[in-house]
Amino acid sequence: xxxxxxxxxxxxxxxxxxxxxxxxxxxxxxxxxxxxxxxxxxxxxxxxxxxxxxxxxxxxxxxxxxxxxxxxxxxxxxxxxxxxxxxxxxxxxxxxxxxxxxxxxxxxx
Amino acid sequence: xxxxxxxxxxxxxxxxxxxxxxxxxxxxxxxxxxxxxxxxxxxxxxxxxxxxxxxxxxxxxxxxxxxxxxxxxxxxxxxxxxxxxxxxxxxxxxxxxxxxxxxxxxxxxxxxxxx
Numbered sequence: 298x299x300x301x302x303x304x305x306x307x308x309x310x311x312x313x314x315x316x317x318x319x320x321x322x323x324x325x326x327x328x329x330x331x332x333x334x335x336x337x338x339x340x341x342x343x344x345x346x347x348x349x350x351x352x353x354x355x356x357x358x359x360x361x362x363x364x365x366x367x368x369x370x371x372x373x374x375x376x377x378x379x380x381x382x383x384x385x386x387x388x389x390x391x392x393x394x395x396x397x398x399x400x401x402x403x404x405x406x
Numbered sequence: 407x408x409x410x411x412x413x414x415x416x417x418x419x420x421x422x423x424x425x426x427x428x429x430x431x432x433x434x435x436x437x438x439x440x441x442x443x444x445x446x447x448x449x450x451x452x453x454x455x456x457x458x459x460x461x462x463x464x465x466x467x468x469x470x471x472x473x474x475x476x477x478x479x480x481x482x483x484x485x486x487x488x489x490x491x492x493x494x495x496x497x498x499x500x501x502x503x504x505x506x507x508x509x510x511x512x513x514x515x516x517x518x519x520x521x
Binding site for chain 1: 439515
C-alpha cells in the first residue's frame with residue numbers, strides 16, 4: 298500500500314484559499330488519489346478523486362503533477378464550516394482504503 | 407443523511423453485556439466495511455464484506471463478531487468488551503471492494519462507551 302504524508306495541522310481564515318499537500322512517493326500505476334473530509338463524531342465524507350493533472354468539482358480542486366508523487370487539495374474561500382480533518386488516500390484496483398492521521402484544518406473568523 | 411444508516415448513534419455497555427451495531431445501505435453497493443476510530447488515532451479497518459462474504463479480517467479480537475445477512479445490511483455483534491474498545495465505530499459501503507475507484511460512503515457512526 299502506498300504510504301501518504303500530509304501535515305498534521307493547518308490554520309486559515311475565512312475567505313482564504315487553502316492548499317493541503319500530500320506526498321505519496323511510492324504510488325502505483327493503478328492507484329487513484331482520493332481525499333476525504335471528517336467532522337468530529339461523523340464518518341468521513343468523499344470530497345474528490347483523481348488520477349493525474351487537475352480535477353475540479355463544486356467543493357474543491359485536486360492538482361496532481363506528472364510524476365504523481367504528490368497531490369494538492371485546494372479549498373477555495375474557506376468558511377468556518379470547513380474546519381475538519383482532511384485525509385489523503387492512495388489506492389484502488391483491489392486495495393482497501395487505509396487512512397492515515399490526516400490534516401486538521403482550523404478556520405478562524 | 408449519507409445513504410448509509412447506523413444505529414444506535416450512541417451506546418453505553420458494561421463489560422459483560424452483549425449488544426449489536428447495525429448498518430444499512432440502500433445505495434446498491436456490493437461491499438460493506440467496519441472501521442474503528444479511537445481517540446486521536448487513524449481509522450482502523452476491521453472487516454470487509456463483498457457480496458455478503460467476508461473477504462478481509464484485520465486480526466480483530468473474537469469479542470467482535472460481524473454478520474452480513476445480505477448486501478444491504480451489516481451487523482457488528484459485541485460481547486465481553488473491554489474499556490479500551492470504547493471508540494467510534496464506522497460503517498461504510500462501496501460499489502465493489504476490488505475496485506474502490508468510486509470511493510466509500512460512510513455512515514455517521516456509533517459512539518460506543520464500555521464501562
